[in-house]
Amino acid sequence: MAFTGLELTPKKVEYLKCIAGKGDVVKTSELATALGVDPSTVTKTLQELEEIGLIAREPYHGVVLTPYGREYGEFILRRHRILGLILSHYGLSDEEACQEASRMECYASREAIDKMCRAMGHPTVGICGKITHGPLCMGDD
Incomplete structure (x- = not known):
């Protein structure tokens, strides 16, 4: 889905x-x-x-x-970790970056996160944990 x-x-x-x-x-x-x-x-x-x-x-x-929930949940974790990693590069402590990512994550689309992830070279570890990648993120449309 x-x-x-x-x-x-x-x-x-x-x-x-x-x-x-x-x-x-x-x-x-x-x-x-x-x-x-x-x-x-x-x-x-x-x-x-x-x-x-x-x-x-x-x-x-x-x-x-559910399988749909697992896919969506993995995306939500990845979105949080990508945003947290980006914010940590701009002067926020890991804790601050994690908190700010939680505040803004609902407003970042899957397409935007996939583009940010590709631009960052598909990082595998963020400040909040392991970052996984799906086919859309990897560009396998």
Whole structure:
């Protein structure tokens, strides 16, 4: 499923980024703790993510990313890490760059991030972790 990277609200991006960063099955309580919100808020947002096909809920276990959710989640992590790396080159500390990347990442399209990544020579490590690359990023349209 194609996406621009601009479909989700900042709140949904934070949830998907957290789930993608944790990997396998993620419990509601883990998300609530990691995001600093009430479990009922997590449940509502997870329902919305499930409705748009990004996650599947496993009752009494937690949530997992669907194939579409995994692809979108990998992009969200890459976008955050590319933006953080760029910002760190302009005088921001790693922590500041990570915080600023989180504030602005929802407004950077997949196409723009792919172009920035290509211009940077496809870095493999950012200030927040490993940077992965997909076919569009690598120019395999």
